[in-house]
Amino acid sequence: MIRAPFRAKPARHRSALFLLALFFRPALFFDYTVYALSDVDRLRRSRDPDARRARTRAAAAARSCAGGRHRVSSFPGFLRRDWKAPRPAVEAYRVEQKTGPLDLLKLIKQRAPAAPARPARRRKSPALPHLPSPAEPSVAEGVARARDWLLARQNDAGYWVAELEADTTVESYFILFRTFMGRHDDPRIPGYARTIRRCMLPQGGWATYENGPPELSVSVLSYFALKVAGVSADEEDMRRARAVILDLGGAANASTYTKFYLAFFGQYAWSHVPAVPPEMILLPSKIPINIYSISSWARAIFVPMSILYALKPVCAIPPECGVDELFAGGRENADLSLPRPPKVLSWGTLFLLTDKALKMAEKFPIALARTMAIRRAERWMLRRFERSGGLGAILPGMVNSIMALRCLGYPDDHPAIAKGLHDLDALEIHDPEDDTIRVQPCHSPVWDTAISTYALGVSGAAVDEEPRLRSSAAWLLSKEVRTKGDWKVKNPAPPSGWYFEFENEFYPDVDDTVMVMMGLRTLHAPGASPAVDAAIERGLQWVLGMQSANGGWASFDRDNDKSFLTNIPFADFNAMIDPSTADITARVLEMFGIVAPERFSPWHPAVRRALEFIRKDQCEDGSWYGRWGVNYLYGTWQVLRGLRLIGEDMRKDYVRAAVEWLMSVQHDDGGWGERADSYDFPSRKGKGPSTASQTAWALMGLLAGGEGHSQAARHGLRYLLDTQRRDGTWDEAEWTGTGFPRVFYLRYHFYRHYWPLMAMAQYLRFLRGYRP
Template identity: 50%
Template sequence: MRKRALEEAERWMLERIGQGSDGLAAVYPAMLNCLIALRVLGYSKDHPAYKKAAQDFAGLFVEDPEDFRIQPCMSPIWDTAINLIALAESGLPADDPALRRAAKWLLDKEVRIRGDWALNNSHPEASGWAFEYNNVYYPDVDDTAMVLMALRLVRPEENWGLEGAFRRALDWELSFQCRDGGWAAFDKNVTTPWLEDMPFADHNAILDPTCSDLTARTLELLGYIAFNPKTRCVRDAIHYLIETQEADGSWYGRWGVNYIYGTWQVLRGLRAIGYDMTQDWILRGRDWLESCQNDDGGWGETCATYENPATKGIGRSTPSQTAWAIMGICACGDVDRPSIQRGLRFLLSSQRPDGSWEEPEITGTGFPGVFYLKYDMYRQNFPLLALATYVNYRNGFITRPGFYQA
């Protein structure tokens, strides 16, 4: 039994470090453990499998005159999609060459392999996008939603096959809705709590629970392509968001720091889907955001909130978190609210002469309480998107016209 189990684990690992993947899951912990496992299994450093795994791992290294760092992973799909959205919403024409180049690059990165997600999801056709350059076994719901929101804003060339790819990926995304009405990142209904009681439960990150931010982002996508609150999947998702709201009106942010991130995305998603934003439970989310605005007009929150929720909404103002809060409050209507105006002044006054913002703080989440992610583009693309969102709302629309409707 042990011999057979080791052989199967070895086969599985070799398959996932082969062609189409930049290392096992294309993320630091799995890639490092893969190198250790290969050596334990007797692979020499000259073996092609080990050499590829080592080369992929070295691709995470960052060397400069000051220091040496190892990135946890790459984020090109995610960064490109957000940047495309920010530029398009800011008024760059839908047929702008830069937008078209980015959109075509994203289209070419669509995953067409049935990865490990297929064990719990019988959806017949593979699609979706991963986070990294090449990670074909692990596309995820969040990147797929963000990419689809980006692609809809670009006027495609006739030979791109955008409509087919969009429909395929949308069906794939919808197939991941879980029993509770929410969406998780990589899997469907992988929430069995006893698995976290095992000694190798990987910092209690062995499960893939549904979360409010991913669920709301999916609602945002669906709203932009003509879904409405009466659709069954949308009704279930809204019920999930009602059930997961915190007592103070905020929402937990699984993939961004933290309650500011979760609350912004829920409010934005509900506005996009056409929900009545005057409902008391929704306005409690807006009020919570306003309650934690800093004296300088910005918003900030630290990674410590994952260990101590009592510190939620407290932190030095950052451009990205200020942008999230502004967009969340804008989603509730009344863009003349003093909190929005103060937040905009913070962004404008902290912008540097070259148009950029400075943000040394970490506002991205990998695994709460374990490791966090510093997305260097967040300090640029989200402030730009917040400014564009404000202008668009003032002009009477919540998003630029798209080129795809469900």
């Protein structure tokens, strides 16, 4: 057995060894100083049983870095002349910086910054009654029932997919889209209208999430769609909706995207919508402003919208379908000019002046440039129709691209339009009970299948005993991306990754890729399946290539974080860029710890930079913002899970602050809950009705933080057991998924199930002595 060169000794002995080292071998004194300052020495001196996994990682990394060049000896290893110190931090620094001799000052400067200071006052945890340790059989029974429920809902092809619910903008798009395409008598339009009316708030207007307040842009679009569908403005609910819209500022203050749809039907002047110049597609990707400097979803919206802006179509509708009444004082008297930025010297002012200049230039157009730009945008869209469920496989891009092709003269029977219409039809869900038609913004089969597979694997379902798991693994393998997409502009790695939908070959994302890899590895140990091993290795290289310069990971692109672009007038939907986020970065670390723990540790260069990013992104109260789930509960849980799996010391102050924050926001019923209003009002973080999915997140966060035996964790588990239905699943009315913060939220209908299953399965493993 290879023994560590420096054993834990009392402080006085360590001081004496320092002096001996300085006398006998001065050069090694500096090397050992760095080694003692590093986390390796701290982990070796730790006696906490929870640090056992981290110590094992440290020893493995030390042996790897030293190459096995130190010999077993009872004499203090670093005094031996043939000893070369196993210094993971030093070796990682040398590899990353490509330097020769160790530069102590540089290494110390490279250390992660201090954790954010804890707030002087912290909210106390709720006074919950004492609960004994849960009985393992009751937890096992709950896990078994949840596992059976999920397996029973697997598709015959091997995947899982549940409804993905959004606000009424999606049904509104369908009404307006079918009218724009000349299908105003489509028999499905009344079904969309009934869905919109059913979702109207009692006081009038429409919200962006369940039980939320009325939102102006959603309300304007829904009201307009109902009028186009034939609903009279004199009906009582329409009067209430109109009063709410005017109270919120009227249609003149709606979002740019809403104004575009009003302009398509002559309800808003094209001269007053922000310019979307198609010439932008001609700009090279090397300059700061180009189509690849904005997010992938903004790109899928911008390119077809630029064609529509250049052509400025207007679809005639009957006068009674107009919405002049939504403008305070009438549309003729409304101020339709773009809002001025609060600061004169700002990016907003510069882009506003640029918008005015572009509109003036349109009066004297360069025909050749405009024609070239439109044709380039047309080819760009058609290229991305291949092996995808529409442009970007998400509703706005799909709808806008078909409308753009129609304006370019494509007939309905053209293959591109015919396929696009078929893809849109597939998003509909017909409910015969109330004769409504709901519309999904996209499908989520890869995401649902990856999480379901991961949860089932954690719950103990074995691929050798359950044939349905073999089919899910095979289906996931078939969805790996093997062609170059938009990500290739900034990532030189070979093609790989997974996307979110049934088909979206050009747009794999890090979050889905990481979740798929964890699901596959949970089912197949290394060496058990060559196909899985090869796919995971390709995925690892692709994910590593997606790391941004700031150390974090984003969704679809690398270094897509030019914040000045959010000041462009048409970028008011809060999704212009795709910056690194703590939740995705931490999920990448979780994946490293599951699929390749022998290759990744806190001293790996990519991991060190990710940890530094995570620490910088932490809120003062210890929580983390959640970009893709609501909200601070989602971000905080995921970070704690990632830190645990990568081998971070969970006793550090910044980690303990996160654990204490989770405990402080637990509800009296033992659960956790948070609504989307926390994106607008951070004081609302951790506040909202308890939900199964968010309680599961918090429980997994506590398990990762070493609080499995705490009363908070026991009450969280008890909440899940008590609220589980007899058929094995849970009820959940709240929306806990995030599309675009403050703008667009989602209700994943499987979130209420596979997250609680995963949490209870992790707790069951904890009771059986497993420590991640």
